Amino acid sequence: AETVLEAADRAAAAGAESEAAAEPEDDAGETLVAGELIEDPAGSDLDEGGLDPARAAARERAAADAARAMKKVLVEEQGVLLDGIRRSGAAALSHVVDDPATHDAAYDEAATASLKDLAAELGGSRRLGLGAALDQIHTIALEPVRQRLGEVADRVDDPDELSDTVRALYRESRSRRIPEAAAAAAVAVDGLVAIATADGPLRWRMVPGGPCGPDCADNELAGETPAGDEYPTGHRHPPAHDACSCWLEPDPG
Numbered sequence: 246a247e248t249v250l251e252a253a254d255r256a257a258a259a260g261a262e263s264e265a266a267a268e269p270e271d272d273a274g275e276t277l278v279a280g281e282l283i284e285d286p287a288g289s290d291l292d293e294g295g296l297d298p299a300r301a302a303a304r305e306r307a308a309a310d311a312a313r314a315m316k317k318v319l320v321e322e323q324g325v326l327l328d329g330i331r332r333s334g335a336a337a338l339s340h341v342v343d344d345p346a347t348h349d350a351a352y353d354e355a356a357t358a359s360l361k362d363l364a365a366e367l368g369g370s371r372r373l374g375l376g377a378a379l380d381q382i383h384t385i386a387l388e389p390v391r392q393r394l395g396e397v398a399d400r401v402d403d404p405d406e407l408s409d410t411v412r413a414l415y416r417e418s419r420s421r422r423i424p425e426a427a428a429a430a431a432v433a434v435d436g437l438v439a440i441a442t443a444d445g446p447l448r449w450r451m452v453p454g455g456p457c458g459p460d461c462a463d464n465e466l467a468g469e470t471p472a473g474d475e476y477p478t479g480h481r482h483p484p485a486h487d488a489c490s491c492w493l494e495p496d497p498g
Contacts, residue, residue, distance in 0.1 A: 295453060296492055300367065304431040307363035312427035314355040315382070316419055322351070323415040330407045335398040338407075342395045349387055353379050356427065360434050369438035377482070378433035385487050386426035390418060429484045432491070436482025439493035443472035447493040449483070456488040469496050 322341065329337025341348050357375060364373040397410050439447060449464035451457050464476035464485065472493075475481055483491035 295450060296490075300435070300492070303363055303366045304428075304435055307359045307366075307434070308424070308427040308431040310359035310362075311356040311430060312424045314359065315352050315386070315423050315427065318351050318355045319415060319418055319423060323411060326411050327408055330404050330411065334404055335402060335407060338394045338398040342391050342398060345387075345391060348391065349379075349383050352382055352387060356382060356430060360430060363431055363434050364438050367435060367438040369434075369441050373434070373437055373441060375434065375437075377437060378430040381429035381433050381484065382426040384426075385429055386418060386422040389422065390414060425487055429487055429489070432484045432489060433482065436484075436493050440472045440482055443493075443495065445472070445495055446470055447472050448496055449476050450492050450494055452490045455490050457485070457491060461485050461489060461491050464491070 325340060326337055329340060356379070360375055360378055361371045361373070364375075365371045393414055394411075397407065401407050401410065446469035448469060449461070449467065451461050451465050460478045461483075464478055464480070467476050470476060473481055476485075478485045482493055483489050485491065
């Protein structure tokens with residue numbers, strides 16, 4: 246028979262996960278564009294200024310779907326951490342901090358289906374290697390969380406302060422890091438497909454008035470570049486930075 250202590254522990258674990266899930270989503274009624282959430286009550290009928298609207302919409306859909314799937318992982322992870330802090334304090338953070346490969350893999354699995362669907366929709370293969378796209382998720386969304394949790398574990402012992410820090414950190418991840426990472430991953434898949442399906446050189450293109458600056462402009466000015474070769478920034482395809490919304494296309498001439 247279940248003891249009183251076991252029942253209390255089970256109830257506390259369920260409560261921690263419910264607490265994480267109950268926090269409001271930050272992207273209701275908004276659309277993901279170039280890593281930023283913008284008000285869009287009319288839907289996602291957005292044109293990225295030069296990028297084919299259907300291609301732009303495909304990137305947006307894939308980013309939104311991948312972000313939604315990764316947020317489910319994030320909520321579950323937050324619940325595990327909050328319950329662990331109650332049981333063992335800062336030691337519970339090692340669940341995330343000490344095993345980056347396992348931490349990455351959970352989010353990779355969540356995002357992969359949407360990214361494969363995007364590759365197919367853009368004319369590529371669902372077997373396209375997604376390593377460069379998943380690296381965007383690791384760098385933008387996951388590594389900063391692990392670094393911050395490691396810093397907190399080294400200097401904070403109070404369970405309440407630890408819990409408050411986890412809540413704030415994971416709230417920021419849901420509202421900013423995960424959407425930015427998903428958008429960057431979708432941009433990367435677009436670039437990978439462009440390279441994989443190219444039958445000639447490609448040009449780097451910028452969204453007029455978009456979030457990119459001089460570095461991406463240098464890539465655009467480089468003109469025709471053999472598919473898969475590096476552009477001036479050292480990148481073989483977009484994104485060149487976290488909010489990059491560029492794309493590759495054949496020379497229209």
